[in-house]
Amino acid sequence: MRLFGKGQRGTKVFYATDVHGSERTWRKFLNAAKFYGADVLVMGGDVMGKLAIPIIREAGGSYRATIHGRVERVTSEAEVEALRGLIGDLGFYDVVMDEDEYTATQADPDAVERLFVRLATERVARWIDLAESRLAGTGIKVYATGGNDDLTEVMATMDRTDTRAFVACEDRAVPLDDEHVMISMPYVNPTPWKTPREDDEAGLAARISALAAPFADHGKVIFNFHAPPVDSTLDTCPMLDATTDPPSQVVKGGQPVLYGAGSTSIREAIERYQPMLGLHGHIHESQAVARLGRTVCVNPGSEYGEGVLRGCLLTIAGGKVTSYQMTAG
Amino acid sequence: MAAVTTVPEVFVRKSSGLVRVMSARSAFVYNVLTMGLIFPWTYLWAPGALPGGQLVWGILLAMVLEIPIALAYVWLSTALPRSGGDYVFQSRVLGGGIGFTLVFSGFVIWILQWVALSGWLLSSLGFAPLFLGLGAATGSTALVDLASWFTTGTGIVVTSIANALVAMLILTSGFKNYVRLQRVMWVAILVAFATMLVVLFTTASADVPGKLDAFSAAIGGSPTFYQDSVAAAQAGGVELNPAFSLLATLLIAPIAWTSLQWATYSAQQNGEIKSAGNFRDQLFIIVGSLILTGLLLALLAVVLQNTIGTEFLYVAGAGYWGAADVSLAGSYLWPNIIATALANNPIVTILIALGFILNAHQIVHNCYIGMTRVMVAMSLDRLLPEMVSRVSDRFHTPVNAHVIYFLASLPVIYLYSNYSVDDGAGGTTTWTSLTLGVTFACGYVFVGTAIAGALLPFRAKSLYEASPGAAYKFMGMPLVTIVGTLGAIAGAIFLYLFLTKEELGLTSDLAYQVVGLVLLFSLGWYLVTYFVRRSAGINVNYAFKEIPPE
Numbered sequence: 001m002r003l004f005g006k007g008q009r010g011t012k013v014f015y016a017t018d019v020h021g022s023e024r025t026w027r028k029f030l031n032a033a034k035f036y037g038a039d040v041l042v043m044g045g046d047v048m049g050k051l052a053i054p055i056i057r058e059a060g061g062s063y064r065a066t067i068h069g070r071v072e073r074v075t076s077e078a079e080v081e082a083l084r085g086l087i088g089d090l091g092f093y094d095v096v097m098d099e100d101e102y103t104a105t106q107a108d109p110d111a112v113e114r115l116f117v118r119l120a121t122e123r124v125a126r127w128i129d130l131a132e133s134r135l136a137g138t139g140i141k142v143y144a145t146g147g148n149d150d151l152t153e154v155m156a157t158m159d160r161t162d163t164r165a166f167v168a169c170e171d172r173a174v175p176l177d178d179e180h181v182m183i184s185m186p187y188v189n190p191t192p193w194k195t196p197r198e199d200d201e202a203g204l205a206a207r208i209s210a211l212a213a214p215f216a217d218h219g220k221v222i223f224n225f226h227a228p229p230v231d232s233t234l235d236t237c238p239m240l241d242a243t244t245d246p247p248s249q250v251v252k253g254g255q256p257v258l259y260g261a262g263s264t265s266i267r268e269a270i271e272r273y274q275p276m277l278g279l280h281g282h283i284h285e286s287q288a289v290a291r292l293g294r295t296v297c298v299n300p301g302s303e304y305g306e307g308v309l310r311g312c313l314l315t316i317a318g319g320k321v322t323s324y325q326m327t328a329g
Numbered sequence: 330m331a332a333v334t335t336v337p338e339v340f341v342r343k344s345s346g347l348v349r350v351m352s353a354r355s356a357f358v359y360n361v362l363t364m365g366l367i368f369p370w371t372y373l374w375a376p377g378a379l380p381g382g383q384l385v386w387g388i389l390l391a392m393v394l395e396i397p398i399a400l401a402y403v404w405l406s407t408a409l410p411r412s413g414g415d416y417v418f419q420s421r422v423l424g425g426g427i428g429f430t431l432v433f434s435g436f437v438i439w440i441l442q443w444v445a446l447s448g449w450l451l452s453s454l455g456f457a458p459l460f461l462g463l464g465a466a467t468g469s470t471a472l473v474d475l476a477s478w479f480t481t482g483t484g485i486v487v488t489s490i491a492n493a494l495v496a497m498l499i500l501t502s503g504f505k506n507y508v509r510l511q512r513v514m515w516v517a518i519l520v521a522f523a524t525m526l527v528v529l530f531t532t533a534s535a536d537v538p539g540k541l542d543a544f545s546a547a548i549g550g551s552p553t554f555y556q557d558s559v560a561a562a563q564a565g566g567v568e569l570n571p572a573f574s575l576l577a578t579l580l581i582a583p584i585a586w587t588s589l590q591w592a593t594y595s596a597q598q599n600g601e602i603k604s605a606g607n608f609r610d611q612l613f614i615i616v617g618s619l620i621l622t623g624l625l626l627a628l629l630a631v632v633l634q635n636t637i638g639t640e641f642l643y644v645a646g647a648g649y650w651g652a653a654d655v656s657l658a659g660s661y662l663w664p665n666i667i668a669t670a671l672a673n674n675p676i677v678t679i680l681i682a683l684g685f686i687l688n689a690h691q692i693v694h695n696c697y698i699g700m701t702r703v704m705v706a707m708s709l710d711r712l713l714p715e716m717v718s719r720v721s722d723r724f725h726t727p728v729n730a731h732v733i734y735f736l737a738s739l740p741v742i743y744l745y746s747n748y749s750v751d752d753g754a755g756g757t758t759t760w761t762s763l764t765l766g767v768t769f770a771c772g773y774v775f776v777g778t779a780i781a782g783a784l785l786p787f788r789a790k791s792l793y794e795a796s797p798g799a800a801y802k803f804m805g806m807p808l809v810t811i812v813g814t815l816g817a818i819a820g821a822i823f824l825y826l827f828l829t830k831e832e833l834g835l836t837s838d839l840a841y842q843v844v845g846l847v848l849l850f851s852l853g854w855y856l857v858t859y860f861v862r863r864s865a866g867i868n869v870n871y872a873f874k875e876i877p878p879e
Contacts (some may be wrong), residue, residue, distance in 0.1 A: 014864075018511055019610055020344075024791070024878050027879065028875075028877075028878045031876050031877060031878065032876055035871075035874075035876045035877075036871055038866075040716040048342075048344070050341065050342060050344040051339050051340065051341065051342075052342075053338075053339050053340075054338060054339070054340065056338065056363070064338075065338075066337045066338045068797065069337055086506075086795075089795060090495075090795065092339075102338065105340070106338075106340070112342070113342070115340060116340070118341050130857040148690050149344040150578065192344060193344065194342060195344055196343070196344075207362055220432070224703065231725065233725055236725070260725075261612040287709070288709075288718075288720065289709065290720055291719075291720065292846035303409075304840060305606075306408070306795060306796075307791055307792060307795050307878075308409075308411070308875075309876060313867075313871060315866055322866075323865055323866055323867055323870065324712060325710070325711050325867050325868075325869075325871060326709040326872060327871045328417075328421070328871055328872060328873060329874065329875055329876035
């Protein structure tokens, strides 16, 4: 081993996932290439935010917004801008509206859905533009897929022909470098939350097969599947009762039950095809690295709400993961 | 300007949510029990080593000085509610080198001594009183002999190894098995503590000599045990009515800190606490549990003093310090042993002993759970070998980390009960004299975290500004900076006392060498790992360093 050397040969991949609309973590993600010296950036899905916060224009000219259960009141335009920045950093969307407009929108679920689609589409488009401008001339590419929390119509925004750095990779195979190929699949096994992109295990197996089967040898293939393999420690979380709304914890003997919430189809696919690397997310609290046979499986977890970009920096060469490192940037 | 709203004015879409398993109340209870209601040193070490000190005031002083440290943890926990823990707090704010060196030395290495202490507690305060009490009740000399064996070096080492081994086997077999046991342990501990308080409360002080004499006679000891003990202490030169000493009272605080410094331990579990990001809940969990435990420990001191008298506490302390031969079949007069002797009832004996046995055993679980988590995190950060974080396919637990920690604890278990070295002045220094070394070492970790809290607004600005604690300022200064600074000063005072006052046991050459070598080893490990990893293309600082968003 060479002490004090400059590092290993290969492609340096920075992988992060589950940023859930957080402006701050997306900006960090784009800067991660330069910061970590990565050649390639991979976003593993769940890029849409979960909450939109109306900044309600009040009769007296002031504005109010509810953040973390507290009503913030501001008056000047500069304060409104600062509030919008804070909301975006937390991963929420903001929309300035009058009292009447807010009441009408809140009463109409379709209007709320349309609002989310509009706000999320705008943000994804802006994020892609930011990637193009920040990575222009660097040769660094950013690959992004959606996850189960993302709407397909919003993810369609990623399919652009005018980009050089940004590459949409959902449900397709893309080359990461001269020798390695990545296939990405955003769907997950059913959750108690009934999110937009779920499928039963048979459906997932069919989706995986459509992507993976064409390769004769999976030795240099990377699986970028949003859900982690079942019972792999990348998927440990509390068991939930789906019959309540919102889902509640299952408690036995006074203690919450923890279990592996990952996908059996994904585990079977990894065990069968033995790709070189599995990139996963979905279960934010289950940061881990595990080996299933020759496959290194990674879930860097997510701390987007605190503005922390959790990720994994990997060096790949010759169909092998030669090094990896969890990061919290 | 902000106000709390009952109906949030937000739009929510259908998406997955994060669910955490531990309620604020559970975390509060976890902290109370981690602080170790059974830790006995304050009640015997202090009277023996610090004549004239006021136990109650010393305990309350420790509680008050710990409050600013606890408050710094409240701010840090709400700023980093997902990951949390001293290692994360320090490495993100102070840098990886400092974070690793302090936490690896003060926690990972020194807590091996807690594994040994847990075995000692189990043997001396769990099994010995159990068999002593049952021996007295049944008149069985075999049970009394067995009790005595548990106070010998061999008995303590064997018990400690078995204790650590059982904990390792339970935890490696799956966390759920520990969770099942934990409920039983908590209930048993609370019952034991309550039973002990009731016995001490309801025994008239005038009856104490007679009851102790009767118990001693029942186990084949002197029928005038009380009188003999007082005489032995006086013959040993122990002043039984010393004048009040302010210094001695102050020095009781670092000993009581052995318990109260653990008020912040729930921060290691932030990822599992439901409302970890909620400022008020963190105040309740950390500061609330500290105050409750401080008051309970002070209450025990009051009850103990009122029942057996301050004078006899000095006699008991003299026995522990070897100034006089004061023991019941080899067992020093710890509060639970006094309560067992006063009650002289097999059911009370079992209730108290069971709680102490399970609490002692729970401590070793706490050591393993906390430290293997830190080790796994350090391994994922590439500061410890990869095999440390490898998770067993079969058990879904980091078996390697558990086995390594168990093996590493074996020499410490042996040293704790058997090692002594010539002190160069005709005497010997035993490893047992380093008992409070673990309080000192964990103490410098807590001071490091208090400093991290003070620097949070400046060294991790964006993280701080996004946290609920950012709203609290005093004359324009972030309140976390003020409480963190006060906490660091309070902790530094404790550390200074440990390093300079021989009554606390850490001024021997052996103590300085062990403390220094552990720190140097940890720093050396970090530096060597840093350069070796760098040669493999890994910059370990990436694990902690914040990426500038702009």
